[in-house]
Amino acid sequence: MMSADKPFSLIIFGASGDLTRRKLMPALWSLYAGRVLPEPFAIIATAR
Structure with missing residues (x-):
């Protein structure tokens, strides 16, 4: 488990791909809903 006092960024x-939509975003939502992601956190997404 990550320390709650350090900022966290995920790039x-x-x-915009199918794998992100079907697998990664639901998994990230599950982590967020379960309060597993540290506070504060940021998700930075990029695509072509």
Whole structure:
């Protein structure tokens, strides 16, 4: 488990792809809903 006092950033390359939509985003939502992600956190997504 990550320390709650350090900021966390996740960069997603290819964010408009099918794998991101079907697998990665639901998994990230589940982590967020379960309060597993540290506070504060940011998700940065990029695509072509």
